[in-house]
Amino acid sequence: SGGIVIDDDWPGYSLELFSYPTHYAGDLQCVVVPHGVIMDRTERLARNIMDDLGDHDIVVLCVLKGGYQFCADLVDKIKALSCNSDRTIPMRVHFIRLKSYLNDQSTEDLHILGAEDLSFLAGKNVLIVEGIIGTGKTLTALLKHVKAFQPKMIKVAGLLVKRVPRRTASLPDYVGFEIPDRFVVGYALDYNEYFRDLNHICVISDSGKMKYKI
């Protein structure tokens, strides 16, 4: 499934209805996905993953930096399921860094750091965990790279999938939310390294873009 679909014309929640760091006052336009809803959706994704991969040990490949919060919470939910059921999966977690954004634009130069040698993936079940799929360039490059090491199976969990005109990557196997094509921050998603310390997924305001522009 494409996850919870958030329509283009949905105005989002007003910020004054939630708690958020005061240093971001004026930098955010609205709340798109409150933290609590992220956690509840993640809990259900954890169960779906357990149902599909519950009988193989898996290697979780966390895509930094935008995926670290979703990966941490997803692994926690899977662990909680594992210690309350007869189906448990031993999980290993590996971190790789892919960077391609400057301001709110994807750039052409995608750097892959920490993924030089993924030979330990050979024959394993790999779960790639991403915070957001925008243009899909990152995921496309990552899948190509990971496939070269001949894992047994590759599944992708993406918290957010943007509705963009020409997405290159196919939809992830597990999607949290399908969102409009607007630049969002929070829950480890950044704008020039800011807003990772925000719990809710929000749309950045124009003044916020100006304030933290490089």
Ligand SMILES: O=P(O)(O)OC[C@H]1O[C@H](OP(=O)(O)OP(=O)(O)O)[C@H](O)[C@@H]1O
């Ligand atoms: O589908 P795409 O258009 O490629 O965008 C998705 C990628 O962009 C962001 O990474 P970024 O380059 O901002 O690095 P960061 O996560 O370390 O901030 C995000 O974390 C995803 O990895």
Ligand SMILES: Oc1ncnc2c1N=NC2
């Ligand atoms: O909206 C976004 N916010 C943060 N990072 C990214 C986004 N889209 N692709 C990468």
